[in-house]
Structure formats: C-alpha cells, structure tokens
Amino acid sequence: MFTVTLLCSPAAPSLDPALVDSLRNAWGGGDAIWLAPDEAAEFVVDTRPDNQWGVWADLQGMGVDLAIQQTAGRRKKMLLADMDSTMIQQECIDELAEEAGVGARVKDITARAMNGELDFDGALIERVGLLKGLPESVIAKVLDERITLMPGGPTLLATMKANGAYAALVSGGFTAFTTKVAAELGFDENRANTLHVADGKLTGEAGRPILGRQAKVEALEQITARLGITEADVLAVGDGANDLGMLKRAGAGVALHAKPSVAAECDIRINHGDLTALLYVQGYSRDEFKG
Numbered sequence: 001m002f003t004v005t006l007l008c009s010p011a012a013p014s015l016d017p018a019l020v021d022s023l024r025n026a027w028g029g030g031d032a033i034w035l036a037p038d039e040a041a042e043f044v045v046d047t048r049p050d051n052q053w054g055v056w057a058d059l060q061g062m063g064v065d066l067a068i069q070q071t072a073g074r075r076k077k078m079l080l081a082d083m084d085s086t087m088i089q090q091e092c093i094d095e096l097a098e099e100a101g102v103g104a105r106v107k108d109i110t111a112r113a114m115n116g117e118l119d120f121d122g123a124l125i126e127r128v129g130l131l132k133g134l135p136e137s138v139i140a141k142v143l144d145e146r147i148t149l150m151p152g153g154p155t156l157l158a159t160m161k162a163n164g165a166y167a168a169l170v171s172g173g174f175t176a177f178t179t180k181v182a183a184e185l186g187f188d189e190n191r192a193n194t195l196h197v198a199d200g201k202l203t204g205e206a207g208r209p210i211l212g213r214q215a216k217v218e219a220l221e222q223i224t225a226r227l228g229i230t231e232a233d234v235l236a237v238g239d240g241a242n243d244l245g246m247l248k249r250a251g252a253g254v255a256l257h258a259k260p261s262v263a264a265e266c267d268i269r270i271n272h273g274d275l276t277a278l279l280y281v282q283g284y285s286r287d288e289f290k291g
Contacts, residue, residue, distance in 0.1 A: 005041075005069075006040065011274075013037070080220055082238035132204025166227055168223055169181065170211075238255070239255065247265075
C-alpha cells in the first residue's frame with residue numbers, strides 16, 4: 001500500500017477538493033483524508049502510479065506538492081536535518097561574507113557547491129579563507145540581524161519530539177551558528193564545522209576534517225546505531241548536493257526547496273510547502289501539531 005499526499009503553501013492554502021478527488025479517482029485510491037482544510041490531503045493506493053512524475057510536474061504548475069510513499073512506517077523516529085536554507089532561510093557563510101565585503105564572490109561559490117558543481121570541501125576552505133580578519137563579534141551580529149528560521153521549523157521539531165522522535169542538526173556550516181539554532185528549535189544534538197579564531201578575529205581557517213557529504217552519512221549511521229533504530233526510521237531533509245548522501249540513505253529523504261539537480265535525485269520534493277510539509281508526509285494532521 002502507498003499513501004499519496006498533496007499539499008500546498010500554508011501561507012495561501014488553495015488545495016482544491018475537486019483536484020484531490022480527480023486524482024484519487026484516476027489512481028483508484030481510497031477515500032481522501034484531509035490533514036488540514038484547503039492545505040493538505042492524503043489517500044491510499046494499492047500500487048505506485050506509473051505516471052507519478054508526470055502528474056507531479058503538472059501539479060507543480062498549480063502550486064501543489066505531491067509525495068508518494070509506502071504507507072507502513074511513514075512516521076519516523078528521527079529527524080536528521082541540514083541547517084542552511086533548510087532550518088534557516090539563509091546560508092550563514094554568505095551572510096558573514098556580506099559583512100566582510102566579499103558577499104558576491106562567496107555567494108557564487110556557495111551556489112555552485114550546493115548545486116554539485118564544485119567539490120564541497122574545497123569550496124568551503126576557499127570561502128572561509130575569504131573571511132580572514134573578520135572580527136569574531138560579527139558572528140553574533142549576523143545571528144541577531146540576518147538569520148531567520150524557516151517557516152514551520154518550530155512546529156516540525158515540537159511535534160516530532162512530542163511523539164518521541166530524536167532530532168539531529170548536521171550542517172556543512174559552522175558550530176557558532178548550529179549551537180544557537182539547535183537550541184532555539186529543540187534539536188537533541190548538532191554537528192558542524194568550526195571556524196578558527198585568533199586575537200578576536202577569524203583566521204581564515206576551518207577545523208579539519210571538513211564536515212561535508214560523507215560526514216552527514218556517518219552521522220546517520222552513528223546516531224541510528226546509538227539509538228538502536230534503523231535508517232528506515234529516519235526522515236532526512238536538505239537542499240544541497242552535500243545532503244544527497246543522507247537523503248538517499250534515510251527512510252524518507254526530503255529535498256526542501258532544493259536545487260533542481262538535487263531534487264531530481266530525491267523521491268520526496270517539497271517546493272511549495274514549508275517545513276510542516278514534513279509532518280503531513282508522515283500523516284500528521286494539523287490538529288496534531290505542537291508548538
């Protein structure tokens with residue numbers, strides 16, 4: 001059995017019941033269950049539809065996201081999340097670069113690295129090097145003035161944790177940012193790179209080894225082993241090429257507002273919903289949301 005989930009942006013809920021019924025009839029699905037009025041609905045089908053991705057593409061033009069998963073085991077016991085452009089709306093290194101006066105150059109490198117065009121480790125080392133001499137105090141300034149949470153994040157964490165899930169934030173960014181974001185959202189642990197500081201200024205060096213794509217996979221392996229759960233019990237979410245390893249290994253890998261080259265490799269692609277979409281695809285209704 002497979003569950004088909006349809007959802008749209010909670011900022012402008014416009015999911016048409018006629019659309020849901022039309023698709024349900026076309027695919028021979030069971031009765032529609034509305035998880036949130038005008039925003040999210042689901043129904044069960046016996047087999048995965050052959051034309052899933054053609055329908056997905058059509059629905060994208062209507063502002064609707066479509067996800068199809070095996071019904072059994074949809075509710076996950078662990079959330080493994082990227083931070084930049086996933087749990088927060090910015091890329092931290094880009095915001096630091098703006099303060100250092102090298103914003104445009106660093107943003108270009110970041111975009112290419114996240115799209116998989118550049119080696120992640122090398123790109124990070126190059127970008128950190130451009131921050132040499134920036135006062136350490138700028139980190140707190142950026143956190144206070146430039147960093148905003150991705151909509152739906154607090155609800156996602158509160159709801160999954162209220163239902164017994166473990167939450168880990170694993171970022172190719174920096175501990176100076178993940179520590180605060182993880183604490184604010186309620187993550188149980190966080191892993192990220194470190195920025196070296198001397199005499200109150202960034203040295204232009206990052207700690208080694210660089211936490212990149214493989215480190216996120218290792219976090220998945222290590223944390224599930226420690227918790228005594230399987231990788232199938234994990235919902236992973238990210239947007240960049242360095243997230244693909246964990247997204248492909250997790251029981252549910254969600255490409256959230258991801259680069260097209262990244263989304264193309266993931267079975268669950270959320271482009272219109274916010275982070276509460278990760279609750280809907282697990283079968284949570286809005287009435288069950290916490291926070």
